[in-house]
Amino acid sequence: MSTDAKQLVQPPPEHCPGTESETAGKSAACAGCPNQQICSTAPKGPDPDIVEIEQRMKTVKHKILVLSGKGGVGKSTFSSQLSFALAMNQDTQVGLLDIDICGPSIPKIMGLEGEQIHISGQGWDPVYVQDNLAVMSVGFLLEKEEDAVIWRGPKKNGLIKQFLKDVFWSDLDYLIVDTPPGTSDEHLSIVQYLKTSHIDGAVIVTSPQDVALIDVRKEINFCKKVGIPIIGVVENMSGFVCPKCTKESQIFLPTSGGAEQMSKDMNVPFLGKIPIDPLIARSCDEGKSYLITFPESEATKQYKLVFDKILNSVDTKQ
Amino acid sequence: MDKIKHKILVLSGKGGVGKSTVSSQLALYLSHIGKKVGLLDIDLCGPSIPKMLGVENKEVHKSSSGWIPVYRDETQNLGVISIQFLLDKSDTPVIWRGPKKNSMIKQFIEDVCWGELDYLIIDTPPGTSDEHISVTEALLKHNPDGAILVTTPQAVSVSDVRKEISFCKLLGLPIIGIVENMSGYVCPHCSECTNIFSSEGGKLLAEQTNIPFLGKLPIDPYLTACSEKGVNYFKEYPNSSTLSALKTFVETFEQQNK
Numbered sequence: 001m002s003t004d005a006k007q008l009v010q011p012p013p014e015h016c017p018g019t020e021s022e023t024a025g026k027s028a029a030c031a032g033c034p035n036q037q038i039c040s041t042a043p044k045g046p047d048p049d050i051v052e053i054e055q056r057m058k059t060v061k062h063k064i065l066v067l068s069g070k071g072g073v074g075k076s077t078f079s080s081q082l083s084f085a086l087a088m089n090q091d092t093q094v095g096l097l098d099i100d101i102c103g104p105s106i107p108k109i110m111g112l113e114g115e116q117i118h119i120s121g122q123g124w125d126p127v128y129v130q131d132n133l134a135v136m137s138v139g140f141l142l143e144k145e146e147d148a149v150i151w152r153g154p155k156k157n158g159l160i161k162q163f164l165k166d167v168f169w170s171d172l173d174y175l176i177v178d179t180p181p182g183t184s185d186e187h188l189s190i191v192q193y194l195k196t197s198h199i200d201g202a203v204i205v206t207s208p209q210d211v212a213l214i215d216v217r218k219e220i221n222f223c224k225k226v227g228i229p230i231i232g233v234v235e236n237m238s239g240f241v242c243p244k245c246t247k248e249s250q251i252f253l254p255t256s257g258g259a260e261q262m263s264k265d266m267n268v269p270f271l272g273k274i275p276i277d278p279l280i281a282r283s284c285d286e287g288k289s290y291l292i293t294f295p296e297s298e299a300t301k302q303y304k305l306v307f308d309k310i311l312n313s314v315d316t317k318q
Numbered sequence: 319m320d321k322i323k324h325k326i327l328v329l330s331g332k333g334g335v336g337k338s339t340v341s342s343q344l345a346l347y348l349s350h351i352g353k354k355v356g357l358l359d360i361d362l363c364g365p366s367i368p369k370m371l372g373v374e375n376k377e378v379h380k381s382s383s384g385w386i387p388v389y390r391d392e393t394q395n396l397g398v399i400s401i402q403f404l405l406d407k408s409d410t411p412v413i414w415r416g417p418k419k420n421s422m423i424k425q426f427i428e429d430v431c432w433g434e435l436d437y438l439i440i441d442t443p444p445g446t447s448d449e450h451i452s453v454t455e456a457l458l459k460h461n462p463d464g465a466i467l468v469t470t471p472q473a474v475s476v477s478d479v480r481k482e483i484s485f486c487k488l489l490g491l492p493i494i495g496i497v498e499n500m501s502g503y504v505c506p507h508c509s510e511c512t513n514i515f516s517s518e519g520g521k522l523l524a525e526q527t528n529i530p531f532l533g534k535l536p537i538d539p540y541l542t543a544c545s546e547k548g549v550n551y552f553k554e555y556p557n558s559s560t561l562s563a564l565k566t567f568v569e570t571f572e573q574q575n576k
Contacts, residue, residue, distance in 0.1 A: 071333010071444045102445035103331050103478040146480035148446045153416030181333045182363035183411045210546050215364040217409035245508035255546045278514045285473040
């Protein structure tokens with residue numbers, strides 16, 4: 001498996017100008033670094049892999065990232081339900097790429113556990129849920145479910161690059177990219193690798209409480225910093241309707257107005273609220289589409305409203 | 319590090335299952351019963367601990383012997399270190415790749431002046447990557463007690479926690495046990511208990527893998543509310559089942575480590 005073009009003899013130091021940058025091996029911080037020789041002699045200029053990624057991505061119309069600073073707020077649930085929903089239209093070709101390398105949930109949620117990928121002449125074949133819905137995840141590369149992927153940044157980046165460069169998606173209308181929580185290697189890499197291929201934007205998922213919103217504010221600032229347009233913010237796990245008495249209560253309290261207020265404060269579109277429904281968690285555990293299984297539920301209604309807003313935003317900006 | 323009696327890591331493969339909640343409640347409970355406690359937050363991209371303890375606007379200071387933790391009150395029973403204390407604004411993102419995160423964690427382990435502690439609780443981000451490898455490698459030199467694994471009952475979460483168990487085994491980090499969090503929600507209107515995130519998943523995992531099961535923590539909006547406001551939950555709700563679960567855990571742990 002190829003990782004970075006250059007093999008460093010030790011991790012870059014704190015003030016490293018970036019091993020791919022023009023000043024690599026030449027800046028003040030490079031003096032005394034054991035990698036100096038390697039960096040200063042390696043060829044500069046555009047990464048040839050990025051050119052290949054651009055070629056591969058030419059057949060993909062829209063690319064949407066699903067992000068959140070916080071873990072466990074429902075990124076993978078949202079990505080999977082969005083993909084299932086898009087693929088309900090038989091003429092829409094959908095791809096779902098899971099770049100959560102250490103905690104891939106997508107194979108289970110899509111009902112594809114235990115599947116393996118195949119390598120053909122055209123690249124890595126994704127795993128298909130149905131004819132128009134293809135999925136790729138590190139989960140398909142593991143021998144056993146409990147195998148841990150104990151990788152530091154560079155190895156994770158190498159795999160993400162391969163996912164973009166080598167997976168044969170063929171023609172896609174939408175590629176949904178599910179991400180791990182945070183603002184680190186995976187996030188920087190996906191943005192960097194897709195820099196020349198045009199990302200439509202990011203959907204940011206959060207739960208209503210402040211503890212999640214703190215991290216989500218960081219994620220919004222990350223997007224602004226790296227220049228990813230924000231399609232909007234979705235508030236997930238928003239209120240719980242008791243199945244017995246049908247009264248609503250708030251499990252994760254929107255102490256300071258929840259995601260709606262935060263979106264206003266940060267001047268980004270607010271897309272809607274998805275309520276808590278135990279059947280969503282169950283659908284995910286069973287690998288089924290919640291929207292198809294429970295078409296009449298309140299959460300399905302809200303999901304559809306949010307999805308429509310996303311598609312409108314993506315189509316009009318084209 | 320050598321002046322610290324017990325060192326416990328709180329881990330989970332999955333995000334948002336309550337690692338920071340378990341870490342902060344455990345630290346609060348220990349300090350509540352008179353222990354000297356340190357709480358180290360190594361979630362660099364999404365630090366939640368300062369908010370949960372109501373110390374989000376404090377700053378750390380550097381002395382000749384290292385960083386001085388932020389103390390919750392004048393008793394200095396509970397010291398906290400988090401990257402949040404080093405940021406200008408609370409919404410500044412920490413956009414770092416692995417090597418920078420690793421050197422920060424190394425500093426957190428080696429350069430904080432905790433003084434004498436009964437317990438050091440370390441809260442981690444989700445996953446099995448840079449932060450986890452670095453902190454585990456650094457801690458293994460100092461004889462840690464081991465890791466507490468947190469999961470919700472859903473299969474999706476349990477499957478990530480299985481990976482975390484493999485991680486602990488591969489690196490030789492002992493596992494203290496598994497906690498099942500968000501296990502059922504009691505409707506405040508009619509007291510009906512709904513298993514929002516399914517049930518028993520953590521317990522079954524503990525049985526299958528032969529790892530001690532440390533207990534179930536229910537979904538408790540009062541606890542979330544206290545975390546939001548940084549209020550001491552034990553003083554507000556002395557009869558909660560969260561408190562009794564923590565109490566049982568600490569008593570058993572102390573018994574075994576006498």
